[in-house]
Amino acid sequence: MNPSVTKTGTPLPNTNDGLDFAQTLTKTIDEVNTQQQTSEKALADMATGQIKDLHQAAIAISKAENSMKVMLEVRNKAINAYKEILRTQV
Secondary structure, eight states, X not given: XXXXXXXXXXXXXXXXXXXXXXXXXXXXXXHHHHHHHHHHHHHHHHHHTOOSOHHHHHHXXXXXXXHHHHHHHHHHHHHHHHHHHHHOOO
């Protein structure tokens, strides 16, 4: 049975963009890091009064917070999967 074809015979869309899991994870971590740095800069600019648009700063901070939450959930799921594999009897 071909996993790239549904039961009705229609091919599934190719969601693999050529990146393996490690590359995708590294790319995502870099993006989260960039958002965190942008958030820190926005906070520093707010503290010194250099920022003109508070809404954009709040959006940057919120994006960074949400990205970190998602990254932590992915980490937790990966750790739980690893622990489950360790418990598997061979």
